[in-house]
Amino acid sequence: MSFATLIHRASLPSPQVSVEQARHLLAQHYGLNGTLQALGSQQDLNYRIDSERGRFVLKICRGDYALVELQAQHAGLKYLAEKGAVKVPRVMAATNGADLLTLDVGGESVHVRLLDYIDGQPLTALDHLGHEVVAGFGRLCGEMDLALVGFDHPGLERTLQWDARHASALIEHLLPVIEDERQRTLIAEVAEQARLRLQPLVEKLPVQAIHMDITDDNVVWQRDARRHWQLQGVIDFGDLVRTWRITDLSVTCAALLHHAAGDPFVILPAVQAYHAVNPLQHEELLALWPLIVARAAVLVLSGEQQVSIDPGNTYSRDNLTHEWEIFRVATSVPLALMEAAILTAVGQTLPDIDSEGFAPLLPGLVGREFALIDLGVLSAHFEAGNWEQPGIDQRLLSEAAAIHGLAASRYGQYRLSRTRPDSADEPETFPLHVELHVPKGSAVEAPFAGVLHLSADGALRLDGPQLSLRLLGVKASLHGGAALVKGQVLGSVDGPLIVQLIRGAQLEAPLFCTPSRAAAWQALSPSPAALLGLACDAEPELDAATLLARRDASFARTQKHYYVDPPRIERGWRNHLIDMQGRSYLDMLNNVAVLGHGHPRMAAVASRQWSLLNTNSRFNYAAVAEFSERLLKLAPEGMDRVFLVNSGSEANDLAIRLAWAASGGRDMISVLEAYHGWTVGADAVSTSIADNPKALSSRPDWVHAVTAPNTYRGEFRGADSAPDYVRSVEQHLAKLDEQKRQLAGFICEPVYGNAGGISLPPGYLKKVYEMVRARGGVCIADEVQVGYGRMGHFFWGFEEQGVVPDIITMAKGMGNGQPLGAVITRREIAEALEAEGYFFSSAGGSPVSCQIGMAVLDVMEEEKLWENAQVVGAHFKARLEALIDQYPLVGAVHGSGFYLGVELIRDRATLEPATEETTLLCDRLRELGIFMQPTGDYLNVLKIKPPMVTSRRSVDFFVDMLAKVLEEGL
Incomplete structure (x- = not known):
């Protein structure tokens, strides 16, 4: 096909075949009847057929298309089906046995085919595609290219508008369809940049048969039982062609960009997944992003062209929005950045820079020692949120320079000061420069030969043959445009000195970048350590994955962590x-x-008390009495005894022991779907299958679980359901009465914490408490999760029910992270335990815990x-x-x-x-x-x-x- 024919093909509207005409074709040539639903396509016409024989796709394209191209598609489908690597549609024969019909419909010549339908859905309409799905696209693309590597057919030798080999010519031809001069100029400029990048690579790019349209439109997915997307198959082989292999991945990645929320780095999992199954050559990796940019330009031009000649094509009009978004994202970053990102993503690097020949940047300071200031996340300089103060990094450097004479930041040390609370965006915390605080007037010399440029922001830029040097804080002694030799004076230090290296003269690099872009930007804006003669690179941190592996190898894995791959x-x-x-x-x-975290009062109180004393509560010290008195002031009248422990589990375990001692019985009533802790006693009364899948089958015979009073999804619903739920308690109590077993007590969260804070039905606890006490039992309110002021309107959860328990258990926020729990009860219940011996918790009620407990109450009130x-x-x-x-x-x-x-x-x-x-x-x-x-x-x-x-x-x-x-x- 000639280029003129290509241009003609690119200007064709889709066939005009109505639903009634399509239904007639089906009945006449395939013996099928059913309902038809139009499917989108730019230049073809597709109908989904739901018939008594199953679901199919009727594909109708213009008679201008060469038959050999359609025959190549059918051959490709058969080839892939036999290989079994990728699920593809089958071609269905017409009643005359042909798999391809050329017909006249309403005076228009069309080619007609029928394919079986792959159930599932494309993902075009989804705004966000997860990492696994993006990687799935790349893996599929790699597997498809592997499967097609041995396929050939005469119909593959075609001139196709989407073939990247023709992108430059097609862009030049279609540019006039863009009326906006600014947009037209931008498209022309980025297309030319892409062409120049590709030019030295094309002779080395492998060529083979490729699908060339593995996009979110043409890959079919379904959710599995876990709601994860699973690949079902690939459709639409209309762009099957023999061309550069890397074109296939470029098309896939370009399609992913309209799901990228503006971030082109979204494609990297796809590149990694492709490379893992079908390794790419170095030249292909370099060609990938220029091809994506060229593809983006072709998409918008072709889309605008199609809408102009076929304004009724809703599919083309809707796609145009996506195509402009793809173009916007593809042109939002420098080509060099994405090339570096693609290379580093698969473990390749840019050529090394020869730094041995650098002359000193600051010759007068050679051999002087710099104070390297820690500005990282764990820096001891940062406390009580002072990193949020504007200019904190510069102030710390300045203070260090005043003491030591010279101070410097570290290249590549993630800066705490640049964190962004309450933001969905990754913060730009990675410094691509070094900041030096040196005496004003220090001479600055050119470390290599180059041309000097001065920018409006006061920066100096020295463009050399390999690198550019960007400096801020230098008073230039030369004019812009001056050619400098190595060692020539540039100027003098006039403030904090920012030093940044950049590969190439055309690239502009930021001073900071996000963590996800750090590897790519490091390749393009390397450390100036060698140039400065200063070991100022950040120490490598232990990464999260390595730390997690160490944890799993030593820390009992039943102690779970949040997330599969936690930061x-x-x-x-x-x-x-x-x-x-x-x-x-x-x-x-x-x-x-x-x-909250890092509260300075907690740090000060803990530090002070640790410096004085921390021991067990059998010694006589003021804090244990003071804290116990504070807690009793918060408790209902009549409660006059406190036990101090280390956790909610211990508190609930002790509460059960108190109930046993006070009642003389052992049988406990607990509530289904509740969690009370991990100790033997607390676990026994816990019935949450989310925390313990065997909870319902492993209860001891002294635990009697009653129906969960869940007013939203429980057996009885609504605010008036208390009597219905009370009946469950009555039934269990009646059985205990029949067996003449002494009830020990009833334990319940007064607000259903484990179910998400559901209020119990009004009156429920009042009635249950009455029945329990009538049998000599003790009522325990587990306030570990919901109490201590967290509910806002009530300090204790039981206040919402208008009741007073016999025992209150608490922990969690009492110590703001310090192990601290408590049990509050009445004197007669507390003393009932004495008959079984004394109670002791080694660290419960320690001076440190008590002081922190009181400080928590103080801060809660003050703030x-x-x-x-x-x-x-x-x-x-x-x-x-x-x-x-x-x-x-x-x-x-x-x-x-x-x-x-x-x-x-x-x-x-x-x-x-x-x-x-x-x-x-x-x-x-x-x-x-x-x-x-x-x-x-x-x-x-x-x-x-x-x-x-x-x-x-x-x-x-x-x-x-x-x-x-x-x-x-x-």
Whole structure:
């Protein structure tokens, strides 16, 4: 096919064949009847057929298409089907036995084919594609090219508008379709850049048969039981051609860019996956991004052309939006950056730079020692959030220079000061430069020969044959455009000196980049350490994956961690956690750190008390009495005894022992779907199958689990369901009465914490407490999760029910992370335990724990955290409740204050739990900078229990991101 024919083909509208005409073709030539649904295509016409014999696709293309090309497609489908590597459609024979018909329909010559239908869906409409799906596209592309490497057919030798070999000619021809001069100029410029990059590579690019359209339109997927996307097959072989192999991957990657949210690095998992199954040559890796840019230009030009000649083609018009987005993303970064990113992603590097011949940049300081200042995440210079102060890094460097004379930052050390709380975007924390604080007036000389340029921002740039040197903080002694020899004076230091190296004269590099772009930018903007004669590179950090492997090899693996591949978290501040690359994650699940992370009062109190004394509570010291008195002031009247322990599990275990001692019985009533701890006693009364899958089958005979009073999805629903749930308790008590067994007590969270903060039906605890006490039993309120002011309107959860328990257990936020738990009860119950011997907890009630416990209460009062839980928590719940009407997946919002639960369901009538969707949602929220985990027996509830310092801004960020993920689809 000549180029003129190519241009003609690129200007053709799709065939004009109505549904009725297509139905007639089916009946006449295939003996099929059924319903027809139009499928999108740019220049062909496709109908899905649902018939009594199954589901098929009727493909109609213009008679201008050469038969040999269509025959090549059929041969390719047969070849791939025999290989079995990739699932593809079968071609169905017509009643005359032919697999391809050329017909006249309404005076128009068309080619007609019938293929079987691959069930599933394309992913074009999805805004976000996960890492696994992106890698799946790349893997599929690599497997397809491997399978086709031995395939050949005369119909593959064709001139096709999508073939990258013709991109430059096609772009030049189609440019006039763009009316906007600015857009037209931009397309021409980037296309020319891509052409120049490709020119020296084309002779070395392998050639073979390729599909050339493995895109989100033409790959069919289905969700599995876990809601993960699974590949079903590949359709539409209309672009099958013999050309450069790498073109196939370039087409796939270009299609992925409209799902990239503006980030072209999204394609890297696809490149890695392709390379893993079908290794690419170095020249192909270099050619990939220029081909993607050229493809993007062709897409917008061809799309605009098709819309202009076929305005009724909805498919083409809708696709044009995607095509412009692909072009925008493909041209948003320098070509050199993406080339470096692709190479580094598969473990290849750019050529080494010869740095041995550098002359000193600061000759007068050669041999002088610099103070290298730690500005990283773990730096001792940072405390109490001072890294949030503007200019903190420069101030630390300046102070160090005042003391030591010379100070420098480290190249490549992730900067804590550049973290961005409450942001879905990766922060630019990786420095591609070194900042030096040296005496003003120090001479600066050219380390290599080059041409000097001065920029408007005051930067000096020396462009050499290999590298460019960018300097800030230098007063130039020469004019721009001057050619310098090595060692020639550039100027003198006039402030903090920024030193950055860049490969090539045309590239502009940022001073900081995001962690995901660090490897690529490092290749293009390498460390200036050799130029400075200063060992200023950051020490390599232990990466999260290596640390996790060490953990799994030594730390008992039954002690689980959040996420499959968790980031390494070593610092926190207020309601955020910070990884080693300086990214802040909104902490929405840490009800232990009630005051937030890194609170300076906690550090000061702990440090002070440790310096004085830390021992066990059998010694006589003031703190244990003072803290016990503080706790009793918070408890209901009549409670006058405190036990101090280390955790909620210990507190509940002790409460059970107290109930046994006070009642003389051993039988305990607990509630289904509840969790009370991990000790033998606390685990015995825990019935949550989310925490222990064998919980219901492994209860000892002294534990009697009653129906969970879940007013949302329980056996009885609504606020008036208390009598129905009380009957379950009555039935168990009646059996104990019949067996003449003494009841020990009843343990229950007064707000259903493990189910996401569901309120018990009004009156439930009042009636149950009456029945339990009437039998000599003890009523235990497990306030470990929901108590201590977290609920906002109530300090204790049992206040919502209008009852007073006999025993209160608590822990979690009491110590803001210090192991601290407590049991509060009455004197007669406490003393009943004495008959069994004395009670002792080695570290429970230690001076450090008591002082921290009191400091927590002080800070909660001073910073008005209970009020914050009430006010911001109310705003939080209102915003979450607004999602119910917007997104069918959101079934209900439970709880109050800073103990909330969002329950996700698949069906509003059946309340089928959306378990898998909840897991996917939590994983996606993590990508957006939020830590969240599921809870409940079906793991379909977002248990939201952040530090009580959480702000309105953080709340809004969380809800906005939750809505974003729900909008993306799960």
